[in-house]
Amino acid sequence: MTTDTRHDPASARLHRPSGIRSLQLGETKVTYVPDGAVQLTPRGWLPGTTDEDWAARPEYLDDTGHLAAGIGGLLVEHGDRALLIDAGFGPQSFPAEPGSAIGAIRGGALLDNLAALGRGPGEIEAVAFTHLHTDHIGWAWHPAPGSDAPAFTRADYLVAEPEWSQRHLLEAHGTSKERLDALAPKVRTTTDGEEIFPGVRVRFVPGHTPGHAAYVITSGGQDSGRRDPGGRDPGGQRLIAFGDALHSPVQIGHPEWSAAPDHDSVQSADFRRRLVGELREPGTIGFGIHFADVVFGRVGTEGGRAVWQPVDAS
Structure with missing residues (x-):
């Protein structure tokens, strides 16, 4: 018999999007900056x-039977400098459409949440994108x-060089040519392993796009040369x-x-397997931008299977 755990306080964080959450990594502070939410x-x-x-995993579903997912960006601060990873959905919202894998989706809170953190958008020296889907580029193309x-x-x-050079393939997933053209004047492409900010390196992980x-x-902040690849x-x-x-x-x-919009489901599954192994390693934390209210975590083991173990964040 399956026990319904959806109202277990320990599962409640899986049923709601995250608020602002911060972690300190030595000299660097990382903060999840919410923009909105989507139901999957x-x-x-x-x-x-x-x-x-x-039916065997009811704790992952909210009261409407959806996976709750946040939308936002990750603010990385090192001294007076600030980098933003992903730029949310922007000031727009859409209701659920029957038969769609995506339920109701809304954005618009990112700039207000940056202000609450004491950062104006003009202080962000770069916006680094994981990929160019619409829920990650919103405030980068939409007028303020x-x-x-x-x-x-x-x-x-x-933008990772292969993402930008193959950007025409993203139009099938809703990233219009007009939006890509709006980004183009400010785009600088990056290479695998490039350090783009003190202590922040790019890693190419194709699959989802x-x-x-x-x-x-x-x-440690500024690259000391002691890090392995x-x-x-x-x-x-x-x-x-x-x-x-x-x-x-x-x-x-x-x-x-794999997720329905994955460009290459085999490739994305292969990376997930390797990523889960990496997240088991000592001193390693993961950040899942859509991970409900458990955006920071580590990977542990329960019942012989890998599980996400949230890391406390203020």
Whole structure:
């Protein structure tokens, strides 16, 4: 018999999007900056699953039967400098459409939440994208309130080179040519392993999109030369912001469950398997931008299967 755990206080964080959450990694502070939320239909979004799979895992579903997912960005601060990873959905919202894998979706709070953190958009020196889907580029193309230009007036837009060179493939997933053209004047492409900010390196992880990237953030700030190619900092910590390589903590135990919009489901599943192994390593924290109210975590083991273990964040 399956026990319904949806009202268990320990599961409540899986049923709501996250508020502002911060962690200190040595000299670097990382903060999840919410922009909005989206509801994902479990079998529509993860089409490799069955009704029986979800009946055995009710704790992952909210009272409406959806996976709850946040939308936002990750603010990385080092001294007076500030980088933003992903730019939310922007000031727009859409209701659920029957038969769609995506339920209701809304954005618009990112700039207000940056202000609450004491950061104006003009202070962001670069916006680094994990990929160019619409829920990650919103405020980078949409005009800011009271303006005819996007909010990040000083920022370069950092995009993995294979993502930008194959951007035409993203139009099938809703990223219009007009939006890509709006980004183009500010885009600077990045290479695999490039350090784009003190202690922040790009890692190419194609699968969800042709040029999807993760960002490895180490605790020491400016590159000391002691890090290995995986971004490990002896004696310190690292955080892997893995973007849409995973959309829900349930995939930690089931990396074979690819998302419906994955460009290459086999490639994305292969990266998830490797990522779960990396997140088990000492001193390694993960950041899942869509991971409900458990955006920071580590991977542990329960019942012989990998599980997401939230890390306390203020």
